[in-house]
Amino acid sequence: MFKVSIIGGSAFSPRLEELSKDFLACHPNAILIVPTQRYASWWERKLLCDLNITSLTGKYVYDFTNFVRALLEKENISCNLIEVWKQELIVKSILLSEEGKLKLNQYQLQSPENLASHIVEIIRNLKQGGIEPDEFFYSIPSEKRGLREEVIHWVYRRYQEIMYQNSWYDVPGMFWTAEEVCKNKKPGLLSNVNAIFLEGFDDFTYSEMRLLKSFDGRVESLRIYLNYDPSPEKQDLYKLSYRALKNLEKIFSTEVRCLDSFTSENRIQFVAQNLYWRELPKRCSFDKGEIKIRFYSNRDTEIRETAREIKKLIIEKNISPFSIALIFRKLESVQKIIERVFEEFGIPYEIGFRRKFEDTIIGRFLWNWFTHLLDDKVFSILQIFHDPLWKLPPEVKIKISLILRSFGINLNHPIDVLEERLQKLPLDKEMLLGEEEDEEHIEETENIKKEDVDKFKVELEKWLNWRKIFTSTQSAKEFVEVTEQFVKEIWSYFSSGEIVLDKEKYGENKEGVGAFLKEIKVIPKFFADSNLGLETLIEIVLDMLRGIVVGTKINRGVFIGELPTIRNLKFD
Template identity: 25%
Template sequence: MAGQSQILRQILQSDRCVVVLHGPAAAGKTTAGLEFYRHYQRPGEGSACLMIAPNIQAIGYLKRSILKSSPGGAVMSPAVTSFSAVAAKILGACSVKSQSLPTYRRRLLLRQILDDMKCSIGLPALWAVADAPGLIVALDRTIAELKRAAVDPESLSAVIGPARSAEPDKIRDLLQIYRRYQERMQAANRHDVEGQLWLARDCLRDGEAKTNEQVGLGGVSAVVVDGFLDFTPTQLEMLVLLARRVDKLAITLPYTHDGRGRLWQWTNRSLDRMRHAFAADLDEIACPPSEDAKPEIQPLQPLWEKVFNIDAKCQQGQSLPAELHLTAASGIDAEVASAARRIKRLLADGCRAGQIAVLARSMDAYSPIIQQIFAEHEIPISPRTESLTDVSIIRFVLDVASLSPEFEFQNVLRIIKSSYFLPSALGAFDAATVTTAEAVIRQGNVLLGRQAYDDAVGRMARAAKMATEQADGNIEES
């Protein structure tokens, strides 16, 4: 047990097969998860622990962290993956033939279903907007959300119940579209991501008598799940079934008892669901915040506390800056309408239209709604086809802002090779410094971490010194 952290010892010593590590940000949950993963590392064979992360960015970060901590600077097939990849592996091992359907194919299928329904049974509520931009995207996202919540067409029909009137009902139109979507997918033996998770869950549930090798989990004796705020019902069911097949299942969750109930509302709900799902098999380990991780008070800290600490009570005399207005809206339409009203007041006060910029998270979703609602408010707009993140100077600023203390080599290279980067702004540096830094990263095989940069510089300095001494020796001999 030498060299193990206190949290890892608690995980390994727990008599429960499922352990939840919960704590605030920077409390060491991911670090403990990585240490748990390395505990199952087998020399020359990889790890007997499977690590599940929510997205490709988290998977990449975890793989780099595993590589960084490897004594030999190399890792054999790090077992870091996603739920969808685990599902695909289970389906393959169980000989379930299922072809995944990409996003554009799903949306083409929905377009065909809408066109067919318009010509046959009709769409009483959605007929008028059946050809409207954005409807197919909205339907695709709604169906995906229903499937993530494990709501199939029959369950949705039971919730809706019998029609109470002859008036058009968009929920019933959605039910008919969803039902036909499922029928077409099943007839073609194709599945979306959520559908494949359903199939994998069924394979695990129906194959409890099978060995791990027979369900695609050969060699796996532990599982760690990191980076999730919540789990869909299907994901949680898969975790319950996986826990029965491994020695230990560890899950990290951002949550702590600090009096901010609303802040932790969703992760608290996730923890309650896990308590119900795993019951007596669950153990909880609290990860206290690290003193070293506490950020210094910044100039905007009071504003941050007031805007984002939704549990804090407004103290008398405090108010937001006059230039800042916050709006709470239930949905995109209400959000855009609120922004339109604010812009209309600015225009009435003498502000010119060209002086107002409207930024949105995704123009695919917002653009049609902005155009419609702004037209209703008689607000002239000049839409930009270019995303803000595609503007080179903005992209450079975002790269600088996202540079972590670990100095990942991709981020560093993007910054120092940008034409907007000015070395002299950081001190007595010039273009030669940038060239040297790039050489250190590329020739020194630096991934991330200050120590890795120090080590690479040391190796290159020693190599340069030896080369110089060798050259001097050759000159003297000649």
């Protein structure tokens, strides 16, 4: 008989201890499912410690998405999970197709492709609720259906068709497929599993709950540990978890057991329980638990002093880097400073999320290239020429501003004016445009040699030639072919060894280029019947640069992230 237990408890309750004891009693015939990969890694380390062994034989801990992926792959169902940016690309292709234009013309929508991210979010919400396209549409009374409902219904239906034709999955789609597998038979992944545990969740989507219900008859017991505090004064904080508890109670017809929270035993626990509370807490009376508040004049000083203190903890107090976390409100604004300072101090660290391709050396270059491709100002050239991936001779690079100034060119001049003056004006200080009477200006000009200008002309011609090739493309297919050729040339120079990088940064650039060259091939396929302009194609490429992620998540040392990334984790 399928037995379901639902236990609610906060981080200050015996929830983890009870779960650990129950799981080990069922091991190795049990699987633990948690919300995130990082929390799964934490539990794997905890189990090794509790079992007093050095390695686990087999996989026993998963985050929910990877559990579903593993379940399907065990059934020989290949899970090609596509990212959100690619889902938006699919929706854009639907909106910009000939069928889409005919359907949307009557509504006189301006730039309908800009609705892609909004529609993807709606589709995701519908799929999480287990709602199919027709079910969504016909659940709305006909007199209340309007433009919005008709467009969403049509796009959602086409989106599902494209996903099915290509064997692609979004996350809710994987859960739907896993549910069907479990309804039809006992999956291979669960062949030796008697108990499934879930830990650390606040809520479940309807699609997730349906999958949990499909475990009935496939395992003997399902035990769900939710992050919930039953204290009456904290019900508003745990409103989401309370709703999940009630839904689970209804679906599985079982009682919920709640665990009381501990009282604070040290300063850190006291602050954790009282800091974000509507009323002023009583004064802390604990001596144990060290909390320090420091002020710094700027970010650089703050990070440098923090790194110095972390280094001291590692060396003098023998605290493992893996037991230290450094948390910021917004990591993006300080990430480069952190990387520079921590590498300078020799502190092993791990950034709490994978980098976007646009943040790598090649990604930044491509971002600048496509962002300024249609600009006709001199400024757009300098953005590229000063990049290390543009092979401009160093002796010319440092004189670019002088060369431009010598010919009376400023950053806002059109590029064709620059071309014209470089062709016609001799390198003669009496013929210079601009401030001839400025002695400093004339003295600077004397440092410019004719060969410097000639080299600059060569690079300018190269830039103009590439731009001409791009702007002359007549179709998405041609644009992709030119982009592939351009990226391969950039990669050839990057991988030649002239740019010295550590193994990790080289690897993430290689991974990013490989993913980009693979993904860009879908553009002609998606937009086969769409007459896309160059601006739209450039926007699609920029979306790819933003969407592709690189780098493998490896626990290397001090964890650096934002507050949500340390949810459920513990540090010294």
